[in-house]
Amino acid sequence: MRYALERFISDIQAAIVATGKVPADLIEITTPKPNIPADRTFVTFKAAKALGVDPVRLAADLATAIVPPSDSLIGEVTATGAFLNVTLHPQRLAAAVLAEIETYGDAYGSVADGANRTVVIDYSSPNIAKRMHVGHIRSTIIGQALVHIFRALGYRVIGDNHLGDWGTQFGIILAAMQRYGRPQNEGEAAMAELEALYARYNAEMKDNPALEDEARRWSLALEQGDPTARELWQWCVDLTMRAAQRNYDRLGVRFDYAYGESFYEAMLPGVIEEALQSGAAFRDVDGAVVAELDKLPRFIVQRSDGGTVYITRDIATIKFRLQEFNPSHIIYVVDARQELHFRQLFAIVRAMGYAHDVELIHVPFGVITTPDGQPLSTKKGNMVYLESLLDDAVARARALVDAKSPTLSPEERAQIAEAVGIGAVIYNDLYQDPRRNITLDWDRMLSIEGNSAAYLQYSHARCRSILRRAAEEGMLSTEADPGLLTHPSEQRLVRHLARLPEAVREAGARYAPFVIADWCYTTAREFGIFFEQCPVLRAETPALRAARLQLVSATANALRNGLALLGIQAPERM
Numbered sequence: 148m149r150y151a152l153e154r155f156i157s158d159i160q161a162a163i164v165a166t167g168k169v170p171a172d173l174i175e176i177t178t179p180k181p182n183i184p185a186d187r188t189f190v191t192f193k194a195a196k197a198l199g200v201d202p203v204r205l206a207a208d209l210a211t212a213i214v215p216p217s218d219s220l221i222g223e224v225t226a227t228g229a230f231l232n233v234t235l236h237p238q239r240l241a242a243a244v245l246a247e248i249e250t251y252g253d254a255y256g257s258v259a260d261g262a263n264r265t266v267v268i269d270y271s272s273p274n275i276a277k278r279m280h281v282g283h284i285r286s287t288i289i290g291q292a293l294v295h296i297f298r299a300l301g302y303r304v305i306g307d308n309h310l311g312d313w314g315t316q317f318g319i320i321l322a323a324m325q326r327y328g329r330p331q332n333e334g335e336a337a338m339a340e341l342e343a344l345y346a347r348y349n350a351e352m353k354d355n356p357a358l359e360d361e362a363r364r365w366s367l368a369l370e371q372g373d374p375t376a377r378e379l380w381q382w383c384v385d386l387t388m389r390a391a392q393r394n395y396d397r398l399g400v401r402f403d404y405a406y407g408e409s410f411y412e413a414m415l416p417g418v419i420e421e422a423l424q425s426g427a428a429f430r431d432v433d434g435a436v437v438a439e440l441d442k443l444p445r446f447i448v449q450r451s452d453g454g455t456v457y458i459t460r461d462i463a464t465i466k467f468r469l470q471e472f473n474p475s476h477i478i479y480v481v482d483a484r485q486e487l488h489f490r491q492l493f494a495i496v497r498a499m500g501y502a503h504d505v506e507l508i509h510v511p512f513g514v515i516t517t518p519d520g521q522p523l524s525t526k527k528g529n530m531v532y533l534e535s536l537l538d539d540a541v542a543r544a545r546a547l548v549d550a551k552s553p554t555l556s557p558e559e560r561a562q563i564a565e566a567v568g569i570g571a572v573i574y575n576d577l578y579q580d581p582r583r584n585i586t587l588d589w590d591r592m593l594s595i596e597g598n599s600a601a602y603l604q605y606s607h608a609r610c611r612s613i614l615r616r617a618a619e620e621g622m623l624s625t626e627a628d629p630g631l632l633t634h635p636s637e638q639r640l641v642r643h644l645a646r647l648p649e650a651v652r653e654a655g656a657r658y659a660p661f662v663i664a665d666w667c668y669t670t671a672r673e674f675g676i677f678f679e680q681c682p683v684l685r686a687e688t689p690a691l692r693a694a695r696l697q698l699v700s701a702t703a704n705a706l707r708n709g710l711a712l713l714g715i716q717a718p719e720r721m
Contacts, residue, residue: 261302318366574600
Protein backbone atom coordinates (compact mmCIF):
# COMPACT_ATOMS: atom_id res chain seq x y z
CA MET A 148 0.00 0.00 0.00
CA ARG A 149 1.14 3.55 -0.75
CA TYR A 150 -0.20 6.24 1.54
CA ALA A 151 -1.03 9.83 0.63
CA LEU A 152 2.29 11.36 1.67
CA GLU A 153 4.21 8.71 -0.29
CA ARG A 154 2.12 9.47 -3.37
CA PHE A 155 2.70 13.19 -2.80
CA ILE A 156 6.47 12.69 -2.91
CA SER A 157 6.15 10.54 -6.04
CA ASP A 158 3.98 13.25 -7.62
CA ILE A 159 6.68 15.87 -6.94
CA GLN A 160 9.44 13.68 -8.38
CA ALA A 161 7.37 12.90 -11.48
CA ALA A 162 6.47 16.57 -11.98
CA ILE A 163 10.14 17.61 -11.79
CA VAL A 164 11.22 14.89 -14.23
CA ALA A 165 8.41 15.88 -16.61
CA THR A 166 9.96 19.35 -17.00
CA GLY A 167 13.04 17.74 -18.58
CA LYS A 168 15.30 19.92 -16.44
CA VAL A 169 16.46 17.41 -13.78
CA PRO A 170 16.91 13.62 -14.15
CA ALA A 171 15.33 11.36 -11.51
CA ASP A 172 18.64 10.29 -9.95
CA LEU A 173 19.41 13.88 -8.91
CA ILE A 174 16.08 14.49 -7.17
CA GLU A 175 15.90 14.20 -3.38
CA ILE A 176 12.70 15.40 -1.72
CA THR A 177 13.05 16.44 1.92
CA THR A 178 10.89 17.80 4.73
CA PRO A 179 11.44 21.54 5.21
CA LYS A 180 12.14 23.23 8.53
CA PRO A 181 9.05 24.09 10.60
CA ASN A 182 9.28 27.81 9.74
CA ILE A 183 9.04 27.11 5.99
CA PRO A 184 5.43 27.31 4.66
CA ALA A 185 5.67 24.11 2.64
CA ASP A 186 5.07 20.38 3.05
CA ARG A 187 8.08 19.16 1.08
CA THR A 188 11.05 20.80 -0.60
CA PHE A 189 13.62 20.07 -3.27
CA VAL A 190 16.98 21.66 -2.49
CA THR A 191 18.60 22.26 -5.87
CA PHE A 192 22.28 22.76 -4.92
CA LYS A 193 23.42 19.19 -5.62
CA ALA A 194 21.46 18.86 -8.87
CA ALA A 195 22.53 22.31 -10.08
CA LYS A 196 26.20 21.49 -9.48
CA ALA A 197 25.89 18.22 -11.42
CA LEU A 198 24.07 19.98 -14.27
CA GLY A 199 26.39 23.01 -14.28
CA VAL A 200 23.60 25.55 -13.70
CA ASP A 201 22.77 28.16 -11.09
CA PRO A 202 20.74 26.59 -8.22
CA VAL A 203 18.56 29.68 -7.72
CA ARG A 204 17.74 29.85 -11.43
CA LEU A 205 17.02 26.09 -11.48
CA ALA A 206 14.52 26.38 -8.61
CA ALA A 207 12.79 29.35 -10.28
CA ASP A 208 12.61 27.60 -13.65
CA LEU A 209 11.14 24.47 -12.07
CA ALA A 210 8.51 26.47 -10.18
CA THR A 211 7.41 28.01 -13.48
CA ALA A 212 7.56 24.81 -15.51
CA ILE A 213 5.78 22.38 -13.17
CA VAL A 214 2.17 21.75 -14.13
CA PRO A 215 0.76 19.00 -11.87
CA PRO A 216 -1.98 16.70 -13.23
CA SER A 217 -5.55 17.38 -12.13
CA ASP A 218 -5.56 14.38 -9.77
CA SER A 219 -2.17 15.19 -8.20
CA LEU A 220 -1.74 15.86 -4.48
CA ILE A 221 0.49 18.80 -5.39
CA GLY A 222 -0.95 22.19 -4.46
CA GLU A 223 1.23 25.28 -4.80
CA VAL A 224 4.80 25.23 -6.11
CA THR A 225 7.07 28.18 -5.31
CA ALA A 226 10.79 28.95 -5.33
CA THR A 227 12.68 30.67 -2.53
CA GLY A 228 16.33 30.98 -3.41
CA ALA A 229 17.60 27.50 -4.24
CA PHE A 230 14.62 25.84 -2.58
CA LEU A 231 11.67 24.51 -4.56
CA ASN A 232 8.82 24.44 -2.02
CA VAL A 233 5.70 22.36 -2.59
CA THR A 234 2.46 22.32 -0.60
CA LEU A 235 -0.24 19.69 -0.52
CA HIS A 236 -3.53 20.25 -2.30
CA PRO A 237 -5.85 20.60 0.74
CA GLN A 238 -9.08 19.16 -0.69
CA ARG A 239 -7.43 16.22 -2.43
CA LEU A 240 -5.33 15.47 0.63
CA ALA A 241 -8.38 15.40 2.91
CA ALA A 242 -10.22 13.09 0.52
CA ALA A 243 -7.22 10.75 0.21
CA VAL A 244 -6.38 10.53 3.92
CA LEU A 245 -9.93 10.02 5.16
CA ALA A 246 -10.53 7.39 2.49
CA GLU A 247 -7.34 5.55 3.51
CA ILE A 248 -8.28 5.52 7.19
CA GLU A 249 -11.79 4.30 6.42
CA THR A 250 -10.51 1.62 4.01
CA TYR A 251 -7.65 0.26 6.13
CA GLY A 252 -9.34 0.58 9.53
CA ASP A 253 -7.24 -1.13 12.21
CA ALA A 254 -4.44 -1.60 9.67
CA TYR A 255 -4.09 2.13 8.95
CA GLY A 256 -0.47 3.12 9.57
CA SER A 257 0.89 -0.35 8.81
CA VAL A 258 3.34 -0.80 5.95
CA ALA A 259 5.00 -3.73 4.18
CA ASP A 260 8.64 -2.61 4.48
CA GLY A 261 9.64 -5.69 6.49
CA ALA A 262 8.62 -8.01 3.65
CA ASN A 263 7.89 -10.72 6.26
CA ARG A 264 11.53 -10.91 7.33
CA THR A 265 11.98 -12.12 10.90
CA VAL A 266 12.86 -9.96 13.89
CA VAL A 267 13.58 -11.49 17.31
CA ILE A 268 12.90 -9.18 20.25
CA ASP A 269 14.33 -10.21 23.63
CA TYR A 270 12.50 -8.42 26.46
CA SER A 271 11.13 -8.57 30.00
CA SER A 272 13.38 -11.45 31.22
CA PRO A 273 12.43 -11.69 34.90
CA ASN A 274 14.47 -13.72 37.35
CA ILE A 275 12.92 -16.96 38.53
CA ALA A 276 11.98 -17.11 42.24
CA LYS A 277 11.78 -13.32 42.47
CA ARG A 278 8.84 -10.98 42.19
CA MET A 279 8.67 -8.69 39.20
CA HIS A 280 9.34 -5.11 40.26
CA VAL A 281 9.43 -1.77 38.48
CA GLY A 282 12.91 -2.58 37.24
CA HIS A 283 11.34 -5.21 34.98
CA ILE A 284 8.51 -3.04 33.72
CA ARG A 285 10.62 -0.89 31.42
CA SER A 286 11.99 -3.81 29.40
CA THR A 287 8.52 -5.38 29.31
CA ILE A 288 6.67 -2.25 28.14
CA ILE A 289 9.30 -1.00 25.68
CA GLY A 290 9.78 -4.50 24.27
CA GLN A 291 6.05 -5.08 23.75
CA ALA A 292 5.70 -1.71 21.98
CA LEU A 293 8.57 -2.64 19.66
CA VAL A 294 6.83 -5.94 18.93
CA HIS A 295 3.71 -4.01 17.85
CA ILE A 296 5.74 -1.49 15.82
CA PHE A 297 7.79 -4.07 13.93
CA ARG A 298 4.67 -6.09 13.15
CA ALA A 299 3.12 -2.88 11.78
CA LEU A 300 6.26 -2.52 9.63
CA GLY A 301 5.56 -5.86 8.00
CA TYR A 302 8.05 -8.05 9.89
CA ARG A 303 7.44 -11.49 11.33
CA VAL A 304 8.19 -10.79 14.97
CA ILE A 305 9.33 -13.37 17.52
CA GLY A 306 8.92 -12.12 21.08
CA ASP A 307 11.17 -14.09 23.44
CA ASN A 308 11.06 -13.82 27.22
CA HIS A 309 14.64 -14.82 28.08
CA LEU A 310 14.08 -16.04 31.63
CA GLY A 311 16.80 -15.82 34.26
CA ASP A 312 16.26 -19.41 35.42
CA TRP A 313 19.84 -20.65 35.86
CA GLY A 314 22.84 -19.82 37.95
CA THR A 315 24.51 -20.31 41.32
CA GLN A 316 21.69 -18.55 43.21
CA PHE A 317 19.49 -21.61 42.69
CA GLY A 318 21.73 -23.65 44.95
CA ILE A 319 20.80 -21.31 47.80
CA ILE A 320 17.09 -21.33 46.90
CA LEU A 321 16.93 -25.14 46.76
CA ALA A 322 18.90 -25.53 49.98
CA ALA A 323 16.65 -22.99 51.70
CA MET A 324 13.47 -24.82 50.65
CA GLN A 325 14.91 -28.10 51.92
CA ARG A 326 15.89 -26.47 55.21
CA TYR A 327 12.80 -24.33 55.89
CA GLY A 328 10.10 -25.83 53.66
CA ARG A 329 8.37 -24.67 50.50
CA PRO A 330 6.12 -21.59 50.49
CA GLN A 331 2.48 -22.52 51.04
CA ASN A 332 0.94 -19.48 49.35
CA GLU A 333 0.43 -18.80 45.65
CA GLY A 334 1.26 -15.89 43.37
CA GLU A 335 3.09 -12.81 44.64
CA ALA A 336 2.72 -13.93 48.27
CA ALA A 337 4.59 -17.17 47.54
CA MET A 338 7.24 -15.22 45.62
CA ALA A 339 7.74 -12.94 48.63
CA GLU A 340 8.16 -16.04 50.84
CA LEU A 341 10.81 -17.42 48.46
CA GLU A 342 12.71 -14.13 48.60
CA ALA A 343 12.54 -14.20 52.40
CA LEU A 344 13.82 -17.80 52.47
CA TYR A 345 16.71 -16.83 50.20
CA ALA A 346 17.61 -13.83 52.37
CA ARG A 347 17.35 -15.88 55.58
CA TYR A 348 19.58 -18.68 54.28
CA ASN A 349 22.06 -16.19 52.83
CA ALA A 350 22.33 -14.41 56.19
CA GLU A 351 22.82 -17.63 58.16
CA MET A 352 25.32 -18.89 55.59
CA LYS A 353 27.74 -16.08 56.52
CA ASP A 354 28.20 -17.58 59.99
CA ASN A 355 27.84 -21.23 59.03
CA PRO A 356 30.22 -22.51 56.31
CA ALA A 357 28.36 -25.83 56.23
CA LEU A 358 25.32 -24.06 54.77
CA GLU A 359 27.46 -22.66 51.97
CA ASP A 360 28.73 -26.17 51.19
CA GLU A 361 25.13 -27.41 51.17
CA ALA A 362 24.11 -24.70 48.68
CA ARG A 363 27.02 -25.67 46.42
CA ARG A 364 25.91 -29.33 46.55
CA TRP A 365 22.40 -28.36 45.48
CA SER A 366 23.75 -26.16 42.69
CA LEU A 367 25.90 -29.04 41.40
CA ALA A 368 23.00 -31.48 41.77
CA LEU A 369 20.83 -29.18 39.66
CA GLU A 370 23.46 -28.89 36.92
CA GLN A 371 23.95 -32.67 36.91
CA GLY A 372 20.23 -33.34 36.53
CA ASP A 373 19.42 -34.70 40.00
CA PRO A 374 15.67 -35.52 39.94
CA THR A 375 14.88 -33.90 43.30
CA ALA A 376 16.82 -30.74 42.46
CA ARG A 377 15.18 -30.53 39.03
CA GLU A 378 11.71 -31.03 40.54
CA LEU A 379 12.23 -28.22 43.07
CA TRP A 380 13.69 -25.96 40.38
CA GLN A 381 10.76 -26.62 38.03
CA TRP A 382 8.33 -25.85 40.85
CA CYS A 383 10.03 -22.45 41.27
CA VAL A 384 9.88 -21.79 37.52
CA ASP A 385 6.19 -22.66 37.30
CA LEU A 386 5.32 -20.61 40.38
CA THR A 387 7.17 -17.58 39.03
CA MET A 388 5.59 -17.76 35.60
CA ARG A 389 2.06 -18.11 37.01
CA ALA A 390 2.62 -14.97 39.07
CA ALA A 391 4.24 -13.10 36.19
CA GLN A 392 1.48 -14.08 33.75
CA ARG A 393 -1.10 -12.14 35.75
CA ASN A 394 0.99 -9.00 35.32
CA TYR A 395 1.58 -9.74 31.64
CA ASP A 396 -2.15 -10.22 31.04
CA ARG A 397 -2.96 -6.86 32.60
CA LEU A 398 -0.27 -5.14 30.52
CA GLY A 399 -1.42 -6.85 27.30
CA VAL A 400 1.96 -8.55 26.91
CA ARG A 401 2.18 -11.69 24.79
CA PHE A 402 5.32 -13.72 24.11
CA ASP A 403 5.89 -16.25 21.37
CA TYR A 404 8.53 -18.11 23.39
CA ALA A 405 9.87 -18.09 26.93
CA TYR A 406 13.18 -19.90 26.60
CA GLY A 407 15.12 -19.57 29.82
CA GLU A 408 18.87 -19.65 30.21
CA SER A 409 18.55 -23.33 31.17
CA PHE A 410 17.28 -24.12 27.66
CA TYR A 411 20.77 -23.51 26.27
CA GLU A 412 22.66 -25.58 28.84
CA ALA A 413 23.43 -28.47 26.47
CA MET A 414 24.89 -26.06 23.88
CA LEU A 415 27.47 -24.50 26.21
CA PRO A 416 30.40 -26.95 25.77
CA GLY A 417 30.13 -26.63 22.00
CA VAL A 418 29.97 -22.82 22.22
CA ILE A 419 33.15 -22.69 24.29
CA GLU A 420 34.94 -25.03 21.90
CA GLU A 421 33.82 -22.91 18.91
CA ALA A 422 35.05 -19.73 20.59
CA LEU A 423 38.49 -21.34 21.03
CA GLN A 424 38.64 -22.94 17.58
CA SER A 425 37.67 -19.70 15.81
CA GLY A 426 40.29 -17.70 17.68
CA ALA A 427 37.61 -15.44 19.18
CA ALA A 428 38.74 -16.56 22.66
CA PHE A 429 41.75 -18.22 24.23
CA ARG A 430 42.58 -20.17 27.37
CA ASP A 431 44.33 -18.07 29.99
CA VAL A 432 47.14 -19.30 32.24
CA ASP A 433 44.70 -20.10 35.04
CA GLY A 434 42.57 -22.23 32.70
CA ALA A 435 39.78 -19.73 32.16
CA VAL A 436 38.54 -19.05 28.61
CA VAL A 437 38.74 -15.32 27.92
CA ALA A 438 38.37 -12.90 25.00
CA GLU A 439 39.93 -9.56 24.07
CA LEU A 440 38.15 -8.06 21.06
CA ASP A 441 37.69 -4.66 19.40
CA LYS A 442 39.70 -2.88 22.10
CA LEU A 443 37.06 -3.89 24.66
CA PRO A 444 38.01 -4.88 28.21
CA ARG A 445 38.95 -8.54 28.58
CA PHE A 446 35.98 -10.74 29.50
CA ILE A 447 35.47 -14.32 30.64
CA VAL A 448 33.64 -16.92 28.56
CA GLN A 449 34.30 -19.84 30.95
CA ARG A 450 35.57 -19.66 34.51
CA SER A 451 38.73 -21.49 35.53
CA ASP A 452 36.61 -24.00 37.50
CA GLY A 453 34.70 -24.88 34.31
CA GLY A 454 31.60 -22.87 35.16
CA THR A 455 29.86 -20.74 32.55
CA VAL A 456 28.76 -17.12 32.78
CA TYR A 457 25.99 -14.95 31.31
CA ILE A 458 27.86 -14.23 28.10
CA THR A 459 28.37 -17.96 27.44
CA ARG A 460 24.64 -18.53 27.55
CA ASP A 461 24.00 -15.38 25.50
CA ILE A 462 26.32 -16.64 22.73
CA ALA A 463 24.41 -19.92 22.69
CA THR A 464 21.13 -17.98 22.57
CA ILE A 465 22.20 -16.02 19.48
CA LYS A 466 23.43 -19.19 17.77
CA PHE A 467 20.09 -20.90 18.45
CA ARG A 468 18.08 -17.91 17.21
CA LEU A 469 20.09 -17.71 14.00
CA GLN A 470 19.53 -21.39 13.30
CA GLU A 471 15.90 -21.55 14.40
CA PHE A 472 14.47 -18.25 13.10
CA ASN A 473 16.91 -16.92 10.45
CA PRO A 474 16.28 -13.32 11.59
CA SER A 475 17.28 -10.06 9.96
CA HIS A 476 17.41 -8.38 13.41
CA ILE A 477 17.88 -9.52 16.99
CA ILE A 478 16.87 -6.75 19.39
CA TYR A 479 17.66 -6.76 23.12
CA VAL A 480 15.64 -4.45 25.39
CA VAL A 481 17.89 -4.35 28.44
CA ASP A 482 18.86 -1.51 30.77
CA ALA A 483 21.70 0.85 29.90
CA ARG A 484 24.02 -0.56 32.56
CA GLN A 485 24.50 -3.63 30.34
CA GLU A 486 25.85 -1.70 27.33
CA LEU A 487 29.40 -3.05 27.72
CA HIS A 488 28.08 -6.60 28.03
CA PHE A 489 26.27 -6.32 24.71
CA ARG A 490 29.24 -4.72 22.95
CA GLN A 491 31.33 -7.68 24.10
CA LEU A 492 28.62 -10.19 23.18
CA PHE A 493 28.14 -8.83 19.67
CA ALA A 494 31.90 -8.65 19.14
CA ILE A 495 32.58 -12.26 20.09
CA VAL A 496 29.60 -13.60 18.11
CA ARG A 497 30.89 -11.89 14.97
CA ALA A 498 34.44 -13.02 15.71
CA MET A 499 33.12 -16.59 15.85
CA GLY A 500 31.76 -16.15 12.33
CA TYR A 501 28.08 -15.62 13.15
CA ALA A 502 25.51 -12.91 12.40
CA HIS A 503 27.53 -10.95 9.84
CA ASP A 504 24.36 -10.14 7.90
CA VAL A 505 22.13 -9.73 10.97
CA GLU A 506 21.46 -6.49 12.85
CA LEU A 507 22.32 -7.07 16.52
CA ILE A 508 20.73 -4.22 18.45
CA HIS A 509 20.77 -3.25 22.12
CA VAL A 510 17.95 -0.86 23.09
CA PRO A 511 19.08 0.57 26.43
CA PHE A 512 16.89 2.33 28.99
CA GLY A 513 17.30 4.28 32.21
CA VAL A 514 15.99 3.60 35.72
CA ILE A 515 12.75 4.49 37.49
CA THR A 516 13.06 7.00 40.31
CA THR A 517 10.88 8.45 43.05
CA PRO A 518 9.50 12.01 42.54
CA ASP A 519 12.51 13.38 44.44
CA GLY A 520 14.91 11.62 42.06
CA GLN A 521 15.91 8.67 44.26
CA PRO A 522 16.44 5.34 42.45
CA LEU A 523 14.14 2.54 43.56
CA SER A 524 16.11 -0.19 45.30
CA THR A 525 15.40 -3.31 47.36
CA LYS A 526 18.37 -2.46 49.58
CA LYS A 527 16.99 1.04 50.25
CA GLY A 528 13.60 -0.40 51.10
CA ASN A 529 11.72 1.75 48.57
CA MET A 530 11.27 -0.86 45.83
CA VAL A 531 7.83 -0.93 44.18
CA TYR A 532 6.68 -4.34 42.98
CA LEU A 533 4.87 -4.61 39.68
CA GLU A 534 1.60 -6.10 40.93
CA SER A 535 1.34 -3.43 43.62
CA LEU A 536 2.18 -0.71 41.10
CA LEU A 537 -0.58 -1.83 38.73
CA ASP A 538 -3.09 -2.19 41.58
CA ASP A 539 -2.24 1.30 42.81
CA ALA A 540 -2.57 2.80 39.33
CA VAL A 541 -5.98 1.21 38.80
CA ALA A 542 -7.22 2.25 42.24
CA ARG A 543 -6.22 5.86 41.60
CA ALA A 544 -7.85 5.75 38.16
CA ARG A 545 -11.04 4.28 39.66
CA ALA A 546 -11.30 7.23 42.05
CA LEU A 547 -11.11 9.62 39.09
CA VAL A 548 -13.62 7.64 37.01
CA ASP A 549 -16.07 7.43 39.93
CA ALA A 550 -15.85 11.20 40.41
CA LYS A 551 -16.22 12.14 36.74
CA SER A 552 -18.59 9.43 35.48
CA PRO A 553 -20.88 8.40 38.37
CA THR A 554 -23.73 7.49 35.99
CA LEU A 555 -21.83 4.61 34.42
CA SER A 556 -22.40 1.11 35.79
CA PRO A 557 -19.90 -0.21 38.35
CA GLU A 558 -18.76 -2.83 35.84
CA GLU A 559 -18.08 -0.23 33.15
CA ARG A 560 -16.28 2.04 35.60
CA ALA A 561 -14.08 -0.88 36.65
CA GLN A 562 -13.19 -1.63 33.01
CA ILE A 563 -12.39 2.02 32.30
CA ALA A 564 -10.30 2.32 35.48
CA GLU A 565 -8.26 -0.75 34.48
CA ALA A 566 -7.66 0.70 30.99
CA VAL A 567 -6.78 4.15 32.31
CA GLY A 568 -4.61 2.97 35.20
CA ILE A 569 -2.63 0.46 33.14
CA GLY A 570 -2.43 2.96 30.27
CA ALA A 571 -0.95 5.55 32.64
CA VAL A 572 1.84 3.16 33.67
CA ILE A 573 2.63 2.20 30.07
CA TYR A 574 2.56 5.73 28.67
CA ASN A 575 4.67 7.11 31.52
CA ASP A 576 7.42 4.84 30.24
CA LEU A 577 6.94 5.26 26.50
CA TYR A 578 6.34 8.96 25.98
CA GLN A 579 10.01 9.89 26.33
CA ASP A 580 13.40 8.66 25.15
CA PRO A 581 14.00 5.28 26.84
CA ARG A 582 17.52 6.30 27.85
CA ARG A 583 16.11 8.87 30.24
CA ASN A 584 15.25 7.97 33.81
CA ILE A 585 11.53 8.13 34.49
CA THR A 586 9.60 9.21 37.58
CA LEU A 587 6.45 7.83 39.19
CA ASP A 588 4.37 11.02 39.38
CA TRP A 589 0.75 9.96 39.74
CA ASP A 590 -0.77 13.43 39.38
CA ARG A 591 0.84 13.89 35.97
CA MET A 592 0.35 10.28 34.89
CA LEU A 593 -3.42 10.34 35.47
CA SER A 594 -4.12 13.90 34.35
CA ILE A 595 -6.67 14.28 31.54
CA GLU A 596 -4.76 17.36 30.42
CA GLY A 597 -1.26 17.46 28.98
CA ASN A 598 0.95 14.65 27.79
CA SER A 599 -0.56 11.61 29.50
CA ALA A 600 -2.33 8.41 28.49
CA ALA A 601 -5.54 9.60 30.18
CA TYR A 602 -5.54 12.72 27.98
CA LEU A 603 -5.14 10.61 24.83
CA GLN A 604 -7.78 8.13 25.96
CA TYR A 605 -10.14 10.99 26.83
CA SER A 606 -9.63 12.44 23.34
CA HIS A 607 -10.58 9.11 21.78
CA ALA A 608 -13.60 8.79 24.07
CA ARG A 609 -14.69 12.32 23.12
CA CYS A 610 -14.54 11.37 19.43
CA ARG A 611 -16.65 8.31 20.08
CA SER A 612 -19.13 10.35 22.17
CA ILE A 613 -19.61 12.82 19.31
CA LEU A 614 -20.24 9.99 16.87
CA ARG A 615 -22.73 8.27 19.24
CA ARG A 616 -24.65 11.51 19.68
CA ALA A 617 -24.70 12.08 15.91
CA ALA A 618 -26.07 8.57 15.42
CA GLU A 619 -28.75 9.11 18.08
CA GLU A 620 -29.86 12.32 16.37
CA GLY A 621 -29.81 10.76 12.89
CA MET A 622 -26.95 12.95 11.69
CA LEU A 623 -24.58 10.29 10.38
CA SER A 624 -24.37 10.15 6.60
CA THR A 625 -22.65 7.78 4.22
CA GLU A 626 -22.15 10.70 1.84
CA ALA A 627 -19.50 13.20 2.92
CA ASP A 628 -17.32 15.60 0.95
CA PRO A 629 -13.87 15.91 2.58
CA GLY A 630 -13.16 18.75 0.14
CA LEU A 631 -15.18 20.99 2.50
CA LEU A 632 -12.52 20.61 5.22
CA THR A 633 -10.60 23.79 4.45
CA HIS A 634 -10.40 25.45 7.87
CA PRO A 635 -6.75 25.72 9.05
CA SER A 636 -7.40 23.53 12.12
CA GLU A 637 -9.10 20.90 9.94
CA GLN A 638 -6.17 20.89 7.54
CA ARG A 639 -3.60 20.64 10.35
CA LEU A 640 -5.44 17.63 11.78
CA VAL A 641 -5.71 15.94 8.37
CA ARG A 642 -2.00 16.50 7.69
CA HIS A 643 -1.11 15.03 11.05
CA LEU A 644 -3.30 11.96 10.58
CA ALA A 645 -1.48 11.41 7.28
CA ARG A 646 1.81 11.19 9.19
CA LEU A 647 1.04 7.96 11.10
CA PRO A 648 2.74 5.66 8.53
CA GLU A 649 5.81 7.95 8.62
CA ALA A 650 5.80 7.83 12.43
CA VAL A 651 5.68 4.02 12.37
CA ARG A 652 8.68 3.93 10.05
CA GLU A 653 10.62 6.43 12.17
CA ALA A 654 9.82 4.59 15.40
CA GLY A 655 11.12 1.35 13.90
CA ALA A 656 14.26 2.93 12.45
CA ARG A 657 15.11 4.51 15.82
CA TYR A 658 13.81 1.67 18.01
CA ALA A 659 11.86 4.45 19.72
CA PRO A 660 8.22 4.01 20.76
CA PHE A 661 8.22 7.63 21.95
CA VAL A 662 7.88 8.65 18.28
CA ILE A 663 4.44 7.01 18.26
CA ALA A 664 3.61 8.51 21.66
CA ASP A 665 4.47 11.96 20.32
CA TRP A 666 2.30 11.36 17.25
CA CYS A 667 -0.62 10.35 19.52
CA TYR A 668 -0.18 13.40 21.74
CA THR A 669 -0.06 15.77 18.77
CA THR A 670 -3.14 14.07 17.32
CA ALA A 671 -5.07 14.65 20.54
CA ARG A 672 -3.87 18.24 20.75
CA GLU A 673 -4.76 19.02 17.13
CA PHE A 674 -8.16 17.40 17.60
CA GLY A 675 -8.77 19.57 20.66
CA ILE A 676 -8.00 22.72 18.64
CA PHE A 677 -10.23 21.55 15.80
CA PHE A 678 -13.07 20.78 18.24
CA GLU A 679 -12.83 24.25 19.78
CA GLN A 680 -12.71 26.12 16.48
CA CYS A 681 -15.00 24.03 14.24
CA PRO A 682 -18.50 23.09 15.44
CA VAL A 683 -19.25 19.52 14.46
CA LEU A 684 -22.84 18.67 15.34
CA ARG A 685 -23.84 22.32 14.93
CA ALA A 686 -21.88 22.96 11.74
CA GLU A 687 -23.16 25.67 9.39
CA THR A 688 -24.54 23.17 6.84
CA PRO A 689 -25.47 19.48 6.83
CA ALA A 690 -22.77 18.85 4.22
CA LEU A 691 -20.08 20.44 6.39
CA ARG A 692 -21.36 18.53 9.42
CA ALA A 693 -21.05 15.25 7.49
CA ALA A 694 -17.48 16.08 6.45
CA ARG A 695 -16.49 16.99 10.02
CA LEU A 696 -18.08 13.84 11.40
CA GLN A 697 -15.99 11.86 8.93
CA LEU A 698 -12.90 13.66 10.24
CA VAL A 699 -13.91 12.87 13.84
CA SER A 700 -14.35 9.20 12.91
CA ALA A 701 -10.97 9.12 11.15
CA THR A 702 -9.30 10.73 14.17
CA ALA A 703 -10.79 8.14 16.53
CA ASN A 704 -9.65 5.31 14.26
CA ALA A 705 -6.10 6.61 13.79
CA LEU A 706 -5.68 7.51 17.47
CA ARG A 707 -6.88 4.06 18.51
CA ASN A 708 -4.31 2.53 16.15
CA GLY A 709 -1.53 4.70 17.57
CA LEU A 710 -2.43 3.77 21.14
CA ALA A 711 -2.57 0.09 20.17
CA LEU A 712 1.02 0.31 18.92
CA LEU A 713 1.96 1.39 22.44
CA GLY A 714 -0.13 -1.37 24.03
CA ILE A 715 -2.70 1.08 25.45
CA GLN A 716 -6.45 0.54 25.33
CA ALA A 717 -8.76 3.21 23.86
CA PRO A 718 -12.01 3.24 25.91
CA GLU A 719 -15.28 4.16 24.22
CA ARG A 720 -16.35 6.16 27.27
CA MET A 721 -14.59 7.92 30.11
